[in-house]
């Protein structure tokens with residue numbers, strides 16, 4: 476896979492990796508060489524998975540999730556660094572690349588951070604600003620061999636390669652990144668509708684992720700399968716390129732992708748890469764619990780064994796905005812919700828009503844929910860996953876899984 480030919484990867488060609496045996500200052504092979512981004516999965520991705528994906532040339536998105544403690548997130552980000560091969564890009568890599576987009580001297584770390592936008596609205600931009608300043612980095616050697624300190628040498632700290640936004644209005648943050656971020660920091664926006672993709676093109680977003688209804692985790696309540704979603708967006712964006720000269724951003728496809736044939740299919744439809752969540756869940760490096768990983772591996776017929784629902788948002792009380800729900804592996808709660816919908820006129824259980832599905836006698840309470848969370852009881856708590864679950868059979872490392880998806884594993888050679 477040549478990075479120059481791939482629109483998504485060429486956006487990151489300024490993030491380089493030391494090539495051993497080459498004279499100092501003359502290195503620069505692009506860090507990202509595989510058009511796979513690992514999704515920012517709250518509870519299912521973390522420093523180990525992020526580092527494994529980055530080390531193997533993929534683009535990992537670290538999940539910021541429903542954060543309340545910015546310092547804890549920065550600490551987590553710092554813990555990625557020692558896990559990266561070469562401990563991240565080297566100081567003397569700065570500005571070596573002559574490829575488009577390299578035009579700045581700030582070194583960037585080989586991962587992105589992923590925000591849930593409406594949650595960021597609630598918490599305020601402080602954490603985002605700290606990340607843009609590079610506070611998720613660790614002191615590292617400078618070319619002269621000195622060690623910087625976070626207090627004295629802020630300029631030496633490295634911000635991430637990209638910032639991802641999903642579920643909400645990213646525009647204030649896009650402005651903030653363009654004003655305060657490094658010139659090479661890319662902005663990735665995950666969208667759920669054709670209009671949102673058109674708006675993101677107008678706003679000058681670098682990468683648009685088209686999230687199909689097949690996706691695991693949260694997404695649009697209204698159904699848009701990738702097979703029709705991708706070509707409709709591609710056509711709309713190209714039309715605006717012709718009529719208004721608007722640049723067509725790199726397009727990634729997200730939702731239910733587990734096989735090399737699916738990657739080739741979405742590539743044929745116009746995507747220059749994929750975002751995969753569910754496929755990384757059973758990998759060894761994912762922080763998810765083993766019994767949950769096994770449930771993913773044992774699921775079959777993803778369209779049947781997973782279902783979109785809002786009931787867990789009601790139970791968890793995170794205040795998800797209208798228009799979104801999430802795809803989970805079916806369990807007792809979703810089964811009972813469906814049953815209830817057959818016999819009652821309630822379309823979506825709200826508030827206290829939602830807890831009632833937790834018990835056979837329909838008298839469930841918040842305490843029942845707390846118990847289920849404490850016990851990690853998958854019959855009650857959500858196991859977010861996409862329709863691709865039926866295609867995942869074997870536990871493997873993230874690198875092995877990426878090779879398989881790209882048709883680059885031993886058996887493909």
Ligand SMILES: Cc1cc2nc3c(=O)[nH]c(=O)nc-3n(C[C@H](O)[C@H](O)[C@H](O)COP(=O)(O)O)c2cc1C
Nearest residue numbers: 514516517641690691692730731751752753859861
């Ligand atoms: C367990 C899980 C957690 C997720 N958490 C987030 C999240 O915190 N932020 C986000 O933007 N997307 C999240 N997503 C959705 C992903 O961004 C992506 O759209 C999805 O994983 C792609 O579909 P797939 O899971 O079928 O590969 C999550 C998905 C899963 C499976």
